[in-house]
Amino acid sequence: MPEKITAYRFDYLDETLSQLNKEDCAIVAGGTDVMVLHKSGRGVPPKIPKPVVFIDHLSELKRVYQKDKDLHIGSCSTYGELLENPLIPIALKNAIKTIAAPAIRNRGTLGGNICNASPAGDTLPLLYVYNAKLLLRSVNGDRVVAISDFIQAPRRIGRNHNEILAEIILPSVLEEGSHVVFEKIGNRNADAIAKVSFAGYIRISNERIDDIRFAFGAVGPTMVRSIDIEKKLLGKPFPLSETDIDSIVADFDQIIRPIDDQRSTAVYRKTVALNLLRYFLNTSQYQPN
Amino acid sequence: MRLKDISTPVPKKDHKDKVSGQLPYISDVKVDNMVYGVLYRSPIAYGKIKSIYVPTLPEGYDVVGAEDIPGPNYVKIIKQDQPIFANEWVNYIGEPILMLVGKDLNTLYGLRDKVKVEFEEHQPIYTLDEAIDQISSASFVSYEFGKGLDIISAIEQDAHQIVEEEYTTGYQEHVYLEPQGMLAVYKDDEIVVHGSMQALYYIKNALLSALACGDDEVRVVQSPTGGGFGGKEEFPSMMACHVAIAANAVKKSVMLVFDRHEDMVVTTKRHPAKFKYRTALDKEGNILSMCVDVFLDGGANEGLSSVVLQRSLLNSAGVYNIPHFHAKGHVLKTNTVPNGAFRGFGAPQSFAGIESHMGHLSKYAQLDPLEYKRKYLVKQGDPTITKGNFRDPILMEEMIEDLLDASDYNKKKEEFQRFNQQNLRYKKGIGTSVFLHGCGFTGSGERDHIKATVKLVKSKDGKVLLKISNSDMGQGIYTTLSKIVAKELDLPLEQVSYPDPDTKEVPDSGPTVASRTTMIVGKLLERAAKKLKAEWKSGEEQEVFEHYVHREMIPWDEKTFTGDAYPAYSWGVNFVEVEVDTLTGIVKLEKVYGNYEVGKAIDDRIMKGQIDGGLAQGLAYGYLEKMTTKQGKIQQKSISDYGPPTSLDVVPIESKLFDNPYADGPSGAKGAGELTLIGGAPAVQSAIEDALQTSFQQIPVTAEVIMESLERKLVNRVD
C-alpha cells in the first residue's frame, strides 16, 4: 500500500505563504527536479519526506513585466512560456532552448532551476552575468538577494523555510548596448546535462570596455564567476591585446577546478571552458543584442 | 488491399495499437495470484560466496535461489558457464545470486537491502587490455585463418614499408525503448512464460533444461516487444529461467521487470574490441599483405561471444579483396557484465576498424580514401577471405558513383577546404564507408543448428495464419512476412494474419536475429504459400509446413575457417558530412547519405525505418554514445548520461535502394536489419578526420577525444 502524503494546492499565494509559515514543506513548481530527486525503485511512488505544496498554478508567480530598465520574471514561468515572451532577452531564450526537450520545458520553471541549484543548471551562468536579484517572499514581507549569495553549493540555497522565490529580477537588462552570449556543451543536442557552459557579457563604449562579466557552469560546485578578474578589464581598449587576453585566461586557469565524472573529464571541461572564454575575448566585432 | 509491387508501403499491422498507446507491454500486464521478483546481485566483480544471509521474510514473501532449480544451474545458451543463480563464484558486479518474491515491490526493496552475502574476494580482470596481458588464461575461444604466416613474412621482408596500427571500439548499449521484462504464469499443468523477446525457442530450450521438465509443461509466448537490437536475443533466457523457477517454487505467477537503470547496468552490451593491423605496402602504397588480430571483450561468461567473434573475423577484410590476408581472433574474459548480441554481431567493430585502417593507408598512396578503397573492392566471382565465393552480382561501383554525384563529392571537398582555411573555429569534412552484411546465420548454422520450419494454417473461411516463432520487435515483420504470404496466395493483406507467437502453436522457425527473418523465414513462407495455393481447397481447414533447404555452396568448415560463410550478402555505401567545433570538439552532422542493396525491399517505408534507425544508431556508435566501466562497474546508468542521439542530433537521411533480386529470397529480398547500422561509425570517423586533417584510432570519437587530439597537435606545433 502506498503511504499517504499531505499535499496543498491553494488558490492564492497568501494562503500558500501562511501554510509555509506553519509547516516546513517541499515546494513543487514544475516538479521536474523534485520528482527525479525523490524517485524510488520501479513500481514504487516517489518518496517525498515532507508535505508537498504545489505552486506552479499561482498566477502571482507567473508574471513577466518591465519596471524601469529592469525585467521581472515570475519564478513559476515555465520555459515554454518564457520562450514565447517578447520581453525575454534572446540570449536567455537561446539558453532555454538547450534545456531538456519540449515536454520538460512545458513543466520546468526558471525558479525551479535556481532553487535546485545544480552546478549544471542551464539558466544559471546567464543569470549570474545578468547580476540577477531574487525576490523572496514570506508572511514577513519581501527581501532581495543576489543570485550569487543565494546559491551556496549544489542543492543548497539561502532560503528560509517560510519563503518562496517570487521573482527573478534582471537589473538594467533592457538597456541597449550590451552583448551577451551563452554556450552549452552537452553530449548531444537535446535532453543533455551540461558538461561545460559559459556565459559572457560585454558592453563597450568609445572603444573601451565599460562592463564585462563571465560565468562558467558545470566546472565547479556552483557557477564560477570572479568580479576581481572582470575588474582588470574595465576601461581597457577594445579589441583586447593578446597579452590582456592571455592574462585573463591564465587567471581563470587558476580558479576553474572541474572534476572527472561519468559524463566527461576534468581536462576536457577545463580546456573547453578556457577556449570559450578566449574566443569571447578575441571576438573583435560585437553585435549588441 | 491487394499487393501489386511488394515494395509499395502499406500501414503496419500493429500501427493503430501502437500509436494509440493501447498495446499492453509486459509491464502493463497483471494476472491473478501474481507476485513480483527482485534480484539480489553481486556487489563485487570476482569472488567466492562464503555465506548468504536472508532476513526473516513476512508471510507471502519467499526467497528463490540455486537450490530451487530443478535442473542444472546454468542458462542453456552455448557453454554451460552462466549460472542462473550464482551460488559458488561470482564473476561480475550485478550477477544474480537470488531472487526475493512477494506482492509489494516497496517491501521487496526493503528486504533486499537486508540481504547480506559474504565473499572471499579475488583479483578481477577489469579491462580488455588486462585480459590481453593474460591471454593464455583469459581466452574463451580463438580462431585463425588465411594466408600462411611464412608467406606473409617473406612478403614483409621485401616490402617498401610495414604499417602497424591499433584500433579500439567501445561498448554500445541497445537502449531499446522497452526495458527487459518476463512474466511466468503458474498453472497446475504448465508454466507459461510471457515477455519481451527475440528468440522464443532459445528461451524454451533454456527452460526445459532449468526446469528439467517435459516439452508440454512449459510454454513461451512473445508479448509486444518494444525494440531488441540483439539485446533480447540471449539475455531474456536468464530472466525467463528466474521467473519460471520462482513460479515453480512458490506456485504463483512471477513478474520480473527492469527499470532503465537496472537494464543499463546488468544486461549485455556490444563487445568492446581491439584490432591490431599489420600491413605491408610497396613504394606506391599498394597493399602487399595484411594481418589482423582481433580481441573481443567477452565479459564474464562466454554467451554467444564465439559466434560474434566469427562474424567479426569474417568481416575483418571489409569489402576488399586484399592480397595475402591473414586474421586471428580471441574472445577474452573480463570480470564485467557479459557482452552479447547487438545488431551487426561483431561486424560493426570490424568495419569500423578496417575502414579506418584503409583510410589511413590511402595517405601512403596519396589518394583520396574512397579512391583507394575502390581499388580493392571485391567483384562478382572473387573469392572471400575464407575461400568462399561472391557468386551474385555486386552493385557497389554503381552505388558509389551515384553518391559521388548526389553529394557532389569532389566539389564539396574543395569547398570545405576553402571554408576551413577561412573559418578558425568550425571545420567541415566529408567521409565515406563501404560495407556489406552476410545474411543469415554464419556458416552452416541455418542447416545444422537452426533447421527452421514454418507453418501456414488456413481456416475454413479462407483466412491464413502465419505460425512461426519470429518476433516483431518494431522492425515490421508482422507486416512484411504477411505481405509475402498474401502476395504468393494472391489474397488481400487483411486476410493474412500473424498472431503473437506461442511455442505451443508454432514450430521453431529460428530466432529473430542475424538479418535472417525476411530472407530465410520469408522464403520458407513464400514456398509454403506456393504449396498452399496449389493444394487450396475452399471451405476446408488446411495446414502446410516448409523446412529449410541450404543453398548450394562451398561447405563451411568451422575448424579450418573455410568455405562460404553466408549464402548471400547485402551491401551499402554511406557518405557523411560534418562540421566540427574546434573549441569544444562538438560534431554536428550536416548531411548523411546511404545507398543500399538488399535484393528487393519488401516494403519501402519499413526499409526506410531500418535505414534511418540503423544509421542513426551506427553514427552514434562512432561519435556520440559512450559507455565505460570503472572497477567493473558501468558508469553510465541513465539514457542522458549515455547519450543516444535525439531527433536534434540526426539530420534527414538521404537514402536510395538498388534492386538486385536474390533468387533464394522472397520476391528477391535479402537481409537488411543489421546492414544499415554498419556504415555509420566509419563514415562519421572519416568525416571528422577529413575536417581536422588528423587520424583517430578509436570509436567513439567523442568531443573529449577530439579535444585531446587538437591539444596534442597544438603542443606539437609549439615544440
Ligand SMILES: Cc1cc2nc3c(=O)[nH]c(=O)nc-3n(C[C@H](O)[C@H](O)[C@H](O)COP(=O)(O)OP(=O)(O)OC[C@H]3O[C@@H](n4cnc5c(N)ncnc54)[C@H](O)[C@@H]3O)c2cc1C
Ligand atoms: C528529462 C529532464 C531533462 C532536464 N534537462 C535539463 C537541462 O537541460 N538543463 C537544466 O538546467 N535542467 C534540466 N532539467 C532539470 C529541471 O527541468 C530544471 O532544473 C527546471 O528548471 C526545474 O524546474 P521545476 O519547476 O520543475 O522545479 P521543481 O522540481 O518543482 O523544483 C526544484 C527545486 O526548487 C524548489 N523550488 C521550485 N520553485 C521554487 C520557488 N518558487 N520558491 C522556492 N523554491 C522553489 C523546489 O522545492 C525544489 O527543491 C531536466 C530535468 C529532466 C527531468
